Amino acid sequence: MSVGRALQGMGAGFTVPSALAILTTTYPAGPERNKALGIFGGTAAIGSVVGVLLGGILGSTIAQGKVEDRRLDIFGMASFTIGIVTIIYYLSESPAKGWTSAATLAPLIIGIVLLITFIVIELKIDYPIMPPHIWRSRRFLASCATALCLMAALNAHFYFSSLAFQDVLGYTSLKTSLAFITHGIGAIIAVGVLSMLIPHVRSKIFLVVGWVFMIASGVMWAQLKADSSYWSIPFPSLIVNLISMVCIWLTCQINSVADAADEDQGVVGAVYNVSLQIGAPIGIAISNIIANHKNGTFAVGSELLPGYIDAFYSFAVMGGVGLVVTLILYPNSDPVRPPTKAEETDVEVGTATAEDDERGTGDKEEIEEYSEIKAGSVNATVYSESSASLEKRV
Incomplete structure (x- = not known):
């Protein structure tokens, strides 16, 4: 499993920067590139949501072998998947096509109706794909809300820092990819260190520290100038951001499944990951609206910097929202680990x-x-x- 996860990460490392480079070199800076990148982010989010749902379904049915009288919640699966996909489509396409145009409003309305239908189905049937009782855990609810805020802020960060490297600082696609290497290597080191600290520090403290670092990262990026060197603003901002990401990600992942019964582990993990994927297009959509409002339609090069600065402040605000969610929803106590069979x-x-x-x-x-x-x-x-x-x- 660990090897497979590593290969998955390597595949993403190879494909995502290459795909981003193709888009940024094919479309010039301005509305066309923004539209292309918005579609790119939206389709990635849609694929992630569908993949997570299918993985959860397979993991809880086929992977467990033959189960007598096992009925599948087909209508629940369909209504939830299509509803989430259409709402993500609305968030991804609206910055380019308009938030009130028929082409985007129709999918939004369909998505809302389907999600309401999904809730009704889950409350009525005896074999729901998303059992309502999993939401009784305050820790799980807080983890999902925090994960959504995390991915909203992180995707806004990566999206606009990539654009700032190329449009404002004039980096090539290759140089932009190399600029993020420190973030990846640093994250590996941070995971190792923080994994040893987690058993000795309360989860809520880790989350608060993570959100404070996330806010600081956004504020640091907002100080970017057209002549800034890599080591003056981007490098320290990336380091602060990776510490934030690891603190929040590790803690949320551990707490999301802490209260779940064995038979609910698969669906709880799937729902938690859906929360992560939903946050991505929300963050990009919000920061895009803010940046485009400042830059207008025809800004290019360093003229884009004012809008990018506002976008960086917006993801700092997203970090502030995550901090408030953590303080209000997260329990003060850590989950109590049940004894193992050996114990x-x-x-x-x-x-x-x-x-x-x-x-x-x-x-x-x-x-x-x-x-x-x-x-x-x-x-x-x-x-x-x-x-x-x-x-x-x-």
């Missing part, structure tokens, strides 16, 4: 040994007393038999 066995063995020790002295005395009685009985029997034999001889 339960140790407890049972220890209890039995203690009970044996308590009655050990009494058992020993009873055994000795019984032995004495038995020996006495044997001696008495032998004595009686010997006496009888002697009387016969006399």
